Amino acid sequence: MSANKIPYKMYLSEEEMPKTWLNLKAFMPEDHAPFLNPATGRPCTADELERVFCRECVEQELNCTDREIEIPEGIRSFYANFRPSPLVRAYFLEKALDTPAEIYYKFEGNNTSGSHKLNSAVAQAYYAKRQGLKSVTTETGAGQWGTALAMACAFYGLDLQVFMVKTSYEQKPYRREVMRTYGASVTPSPSSTTRAGRDILARFPGTGGSLGCAIAEAVERALDTPDCRYVLGSVLDHVLLHQTVIGLESKTVLDKYGVRPDVVIGCVGGGSNFGGLIAPYMAEKLQGKNNIDFVGVEPASCPSMSRGRYAYDFCDSAKITPLAKMYTLGCGFMPSPDHAGGLRYHGMSPVVSKLYHDGYMRVEAVKQTQVFAAAERFAKCEGILPAPESAHAVKVAVDEAIKCRESGERKVILFGLTGTGYFDLAAYKSYNDGTMKDYVPDEADLARGFASLPAID
Numbered sequence: 090m091s092a093n094k095i096p097y098k099m100y101l102s103e104e105e106m107p108k109t110w111l112n113l114k115a116f117m118p119e120d121h122a123p124f125l126n127p128a129t130g131r132p133c134t135a136d137e138l139e140r141v142f143c144r145e146c147v148e149q150e151l152n153c154t155d156r157e158i159e160i161p162e163g164i165r166s167f168y169a170n171f172r173p174s175p176l177v178r179a180y181f182l183e184k185a186l187d188t189p190a191e192i193y194y195k196f197e198g199n200n201t202s203g204s205h206k207l208n209s210a211v212a213q214a215y216y217a218k219r220q221g222l223k224s225v226t227t228e229t230g231a232g233q234w235g236t237a238l239a240m241a242c243a244f245y246g247l248d249l250q251v252f253m254v255k256t257s258y259e260q261k262p263y264r265r266e267v268m269r270t271y272g273a274s275v276t277p278s279p280s281s282t283t284r285a286g287r288d289i290l291a292r293f294p295g296t297g298g299s300l301g302c303a304i305a306e307a308v309e310r311a312l313d314t315p316d317c318r319y320v321l322g323s324v325l326d327h328v329l330l331h332q333t334v335i336g337l338e339s340k341t342v343l344d345k346y347g348v349r350p351d352v353v354i355g356c357v358g359g360g361s362n363f364g365g366l367i368a369p370y371m372a373e374k375l376q377g378k379n380n381i382d383f384v385g386v387e388p389a390s391c392p393s394m395s396r397g398r399y400a401y402d403f404c405d406s407a408k409i410t411p412l413a414k415m416y417t418l419g420c421g422f423m424p425s426p427d428h429a430g431g432l433r434y435h436g437m438s439p440v441v442s443k444l445y446h447d448g449y450m451r452v453e454a455v456k457q458t459q460v461f462a463a464a465e466r467f468a469k470c471e472g473i474l475p476a477p478e479s480a481h482a483v484k485v486a487v488d489e490a491i492k493c494r495e496s497g498e499r500k501v502i503l504f505g506l507t508g509t510g511y512f513d514l515a516a517y518k519s520y521n522d523g524t525m526k527d528y529v530p531d532e533a534d535l536a537r538g539f540a541s542l543p544a545i546d
């Protein structure tokens with residue numbers, strides 16, 4: 090509970106903005122298991138990783154000791170363009186729920202890409218440029234990551250090739266035009282421009298593509314192109330590191346007003362936004378300084394943590410990336426085509442996986458019709474149309490606030506609102522039309538996914 094009058098929106102001044110990211114790994118009692126090279130079964134070396142990824146990102150990926158890592162001035166000046174993001178007291182939602190709880194959310198959708206993904210896109214493009222690279226490649230499914238990276242590459246003067254899952258390329262033509270406007274070249278995947286793409290096209294003519302195939306094409310293109318690297322929008326430790334700017338801003342501003350959260354909630358796709366939001370509070374918990382209830386929210390249709398296995402797996406379904414020890418449904422797990430709410434990645438950030446495995450946080454799996462009902466309620470009182478992914482966190486925050494109404498507890502709830510839903514209106518349409526289905530995989534579906542796990546532990 091907090092004493093001072095809390096404004097609707099809480100901002101930081103430029104001087105108060107974070108100058109370092111927080112390396113959560115340096116606070117964890119044990120390091121998570123290392124990435125393995127699938128060819129040798131041995132931990133990946135920096136040299137191996139640097140063939141695919143930018144040098145500075147590889148250093149950050151392997152850094153388990155420095156608690157703070159400097160945010161270079163060249164990144165901070167771009168951050169200043171769209172940050173701080175607002176930290177909002179959800180007075181209207183509290184009133185609608187008639188709850189004694191205090192609800193706060195950190196809104197990351199106030200930039201053109203519409204999500205938190207720009208935080209890492211800026212950092213990765215900056216490091217690529219500083220290394221003297223000419224271009225980067227990536228994949229995008231729904232398009233948020235591709236859009237964020239296109240903005241960052243335009244700013245730093247890098248060429249970008251995006252492999253976009255063909256079904257999204259066709260269904261989300263406006264996302265594609267945003268990327269093209271920022272100068273990215275966008276190729277529907279599978280394409281005939283790579284070996285991986287041609288293989289898939291020969292085996293599955295007419296396929297709509299998959300994220301795994303798009304990753305394979307993007308990595309192949311990066312390896313075949315001089316002065317080019319591949320960049321990834323979530324899951325990896327360095328991406329989570331960049332996203333700690335979300336948590337650092339939140340904690341600095343809440344500390345100013347004397348607000349201490351009891352519960353911190355975020356949606357989990359690959360885990361980077363959640364890891365970034367909780368980082369400064371989790372660092373305290375790992376040092377025994379608080380006992381905050383951390384809740385990651387995942388879709389019941391793609392329950393990587395609540396029903397997944399903690400095992401070594403590939404980060405992509407084409408089985409070309411290094412192996413990561415993480416909670417996973419198996420790289421061959423196929424989410425239902427009815428699943429509209431995003432967060433459909435088969436695995437989970439190794440950092441978040443380790444925190445969950447060691448008992449520092451919990452997970453809730455929620456059904457998509459409930460998620461959209463929460464999104465509708467939130468949109469009506471707080472005014473923001475949430476991305477379906479973000480609405481997973483809204484759903485659990487609302488549930489917590491309702492529990493407080495019943496128990497009379499005055500909990501302080503903080504959740505991450507990762508983005509806006511303007512490009513997800515097909516999903517809102519199926520919710521509004523009443524045709525949205527709740528799919529929950531059965532044991533046989535999960536067994537098929539687990540069968541794709543490599544035989545390593």
Ligand SMILES: *Cc1c(COP(=O)(O)O)cnc(C)c1O
Nearest residue numbers: 323358359360361362478507508
């Ligand atoms: C990508 C995305 C997510 C998932 O983020 P992770 O950091 O991978 O868990 C959540 N919300 C929005 C709006 C996104 O674009």
